[in-house]
Amino acid sequence: MTLSSSPVLLTRITPAMARRIVARDEEPGDDWHPxxxxxxxxxxxxxxxxxxxxxxPFTMCAIREPATRLAVGGLGFFGPPDASGTVEFGYGLIPAARGRGLASAAVTLALAHAQHWGARRAVADTETDNGASRRVLQKAGLHETGRRGTLVLFARDLL
Structure with a gap:
């Protein structure tokens, strides 16, 4: 599975690739940023x-820069949608890739993917002190729904 838009590329991370990433055992074509x-x-x-x-279709993906194909982050769903059609996701980028719109593009692309596969609602959370992440979620159309401890909760209907 590969999802792409002009500013970002999302590629499926298989269990075998996840084992290589954790072990730092890069093979040709893996293309991970250091x-x-x-x-x-x-x-x-x-x-x-x-x-x-x-x-x-609700799995982890590497966030890649299209020009270099380097993996600079990840985006993952915490499983398929629940009985209400809600899917939870999380994402992140290495510091060198932040501030260029990659996270916003990745989240927007992933939410369109989730909707295509039947999800009716998406939820995510971020730390209260992570203003950049809150802005990414807001740009992708999510709205704050509450707070729990140090977390800000977000949601968006996908219908």
């Missing part, structure tokens, strides 16, 4: 590495 993955992405990558391959 700072990828970032610390916050290691737990989801380890979980994916321990799983079986799946054809589910």
């Amino acid at each position: 700072d990828y993955p970032f610390v916050d992405e290691l737990d989801p990558l380890e979980a994916l590495a321990a799983s079986e391959s799946s054809a589910s």
